[in-house]
Amino acid sequence: MTNAIKPFAFQTPGSLTVEWGGAQRLGALMSGWFEARRLLIVTDKFLNESGMLDPIRASLQEYGFAVTVFDDVVADPPEAIVESCAALGREQGCDAVLGLGGGSSMDIAKLAAVLLIAEQPLSDLYGIDKVKGVRVPLVQVPTTAGTGSEVTNITILTTGETTKMGVVSPRLYADHVLLDAQLTVGLPPVQTAATGIDAMVHAIEAYTGRHKKNPLSDVFAREALRLLAGNLVTACQDGSNRAAREAMLLGANLAGQAFSNSPVAAVHALAYPLGGHFHLPHGLTNALMLGPVLRLNMTEAAPLYAELADVVMGPSDEGTQGRAAAFVDFIGDLMDRSGAPRRLRDVDVPQDSLPMLARDAMLQMRLLVNNPVEVDEATALRLYQDAY
Template structure:
C-alpha cells in the first residue's frame, strides 16, 4: 500500500540559469522561437538606469523588433495592465518578456493572456478562470524574492486598498532565465526584504495545510537552505557572486514550492499593509513572519523542527526545542539582515491595526492554508505583536 497521497505538481516548461545570460538573451530566445515582435514589460527605474541595455542590444542583434512598456509600478493597479495590453496590441507583438521584479513579471503574465484574448479582466479573477491560450511568455527576474517567474498567479490592486488574484495554468511561463548578474546592484534593504520574502514562501509552502506534497517539500527545504546561508552575505556585499547566485536560485525554488503548496497567514496579513501603507510586499512579509511563526507553533512544531534540522543541523532535542530553535533562528537572521522589524518603524499607526485585521480576513484564499485557523481577533493580536 502506497504511503503517498495523490498530488499534482506543475511548474514552468524551461529554466536557464547562467551568469550573464541577459547579455545573450537574443541568442537564447532566437533558437527557441520563431516569434520576433517582442514586448518587454519592465519599470522606469530599470529602464532608465540601463539594466535593459545589454538585453535589448542582444535581442536587436538577433533580429527581434522591440516594444518596451516601462510603466509598471509596485502593487500595480488594473489600469497599468490595460495600458500595457493596449500598447502591445498596437505594436502587434507576438512574444512577451517580463524583466524586473514581481510586479513587472505579474503584468507580463496577464498581458500575454489578454493581448490575443476577448476575455475581460474582471472575468479572470479567481482560480482557473482563464480560457484558451496566450502569447509565448519569458520571464527574467531582477530580484531574488517574489518567485513570480515560476508561479501561476498575478496580484493586482483593484481599489484604493484592495487586491485580487488571477490563478491559472496559463500564467506559467514558457521559459525562465535566471541571471544573478542582474541582481548585483540591489541595495541592501531591498536585498534583505526580497530575500526574507522568498524564505516566507519556502516556510509557508512547507507548512501549508493544503496541497503540501513531497516535491514542494523538497524544493522548500533546499530553497530555505540556500536563502538562509546567503542572505546576510548578500546584504553585506551586494557583489558577492556566489551568494547572489544562491539567493536567486533559492527564490526560484521557493516560488516553485508555493505555486503548488500555497502560502498562508503571513501573506494574508501582509497584503493589507501594502494596500493601506504601500509597504513593499517583501518587507510586509518580513514584518509579519515572526508573530505568525509563533502563532502557528501549536500545530506546525513538527514541521518547524524538520526545518530546524535543515538550517541548524540534525539534533537530538525534542520537537518543541527544535521548533522554537527554528523560530529563534529566523528572528536572529532577520535582525542581522538589517530590514525593519516593527510596524511602527515603517510608519504604521496603532489606530489602524483593527482595520488591517478586518481587511486581512478577506484573504480567505490564503487563510485556509494556514496550519492554525485564524479569526479576526487573532489577526489583530498578530498586528499588535508586530507593532
C-alpha cells in the same frame, strides 16, 4: 511499510536556464525558443533608464527581434497598467512577451501575454482557472531574489483604493525562465533583505501548508530555505558576492515553485492589508509579519519547524519542541542581522490602524485556510499587536 502518497499535482514553467550574464545573450537564447520576433518587454522606468536594458535590447535586436518596451509598471499595479501594457503590445503587433524586473513587472507580463490575443476582457479573468484559449510566448527574467513570480501562475492587481484581486491559471506559467544573478548585484541591502525574507516565507509556508503540501513541494521548499538562510546576510553585507547572489536567486526561484503548488498562508494574508493601506513593499510586509505568525503556528507546526531546523542549522538530538523553538529563534536572529525593519512602528504604521488591518485580513480566507492554526479576526489583531 511507508505511508501511501496522497494524490497531488505539481506544475511549473516549461524550462529554466541558470546563467551568470545570461541576460546579455538573451537574443541567442530566445531565438531558439520560439519563432515569434515582435517582442514586448514589460519592465519599470528605473530599470529602463538605468541602462540595464541596453545590452539586453542589443542582444535581442542582433537576433532579429523588434523590441517594444513598456516601462510604466509600478508596485501594487492597478488594472489600468495591464490594460495600457496590452494596448501598446497590440498596437505594435507584438507576438511574444518578456517580463524583466521584480514581481510586479513579471505579473503584468503574464496578463499581457494573455490579453494580447484574448477575446476575454480583464474583468472575466479574476478567480481560479477563468483564463480561456491561448496566449503568446512568455519569458520571465527576475532582477530581484524574492517574489518567485517568474515561476508562479498568479497575478495580483490593485482593483480599488486598497483592495486586490487575483488571476490564477496554468496559462500564466511562463514558457521559459532565465535566472541571471548578475542582474541582482545592484540591489540595495534593505531591498535584498526584504525580498530574501519574502522568499523564505514562501518556503516556510509551503512546507507547513494545511492542504496542498506534497513531497515535491517539500523538496523545493527545503532546498530553497537552505540556500536563502545560508546566504541572506552575506548578500546584504556584500552585494557583489557572486556566490551569495546566485544562491539567493535560485533559492527564491525554488521557493516560488514550492508555494505555487502548496500555497502560502497567514503571513501573506496579514501582509496584504499592510501593503494595500500603507503602500509598503510586499517583501517588507511579509518580513514584518513572519515572526508573530511563526510563534502562533508553533502549536501545530512544531514537528515541521523541527525538520526545517535541521535544514538551516544542521542535525541535533534536541526534542521536537526545543528544536522548533530554536528554528523560530534562528529565523528571528537572521532577520535582525539582515537589517530589515522588524516592527510595524518602524515603518510608520499607526497603532490605531491595527483593528482595521485585522478586519481586512479576514478578506484573505483563500490564504488563511492554508495556515496550520486557525486565524480569526481576534487572532489577527493579536498578531498585528505582536508585530507592532
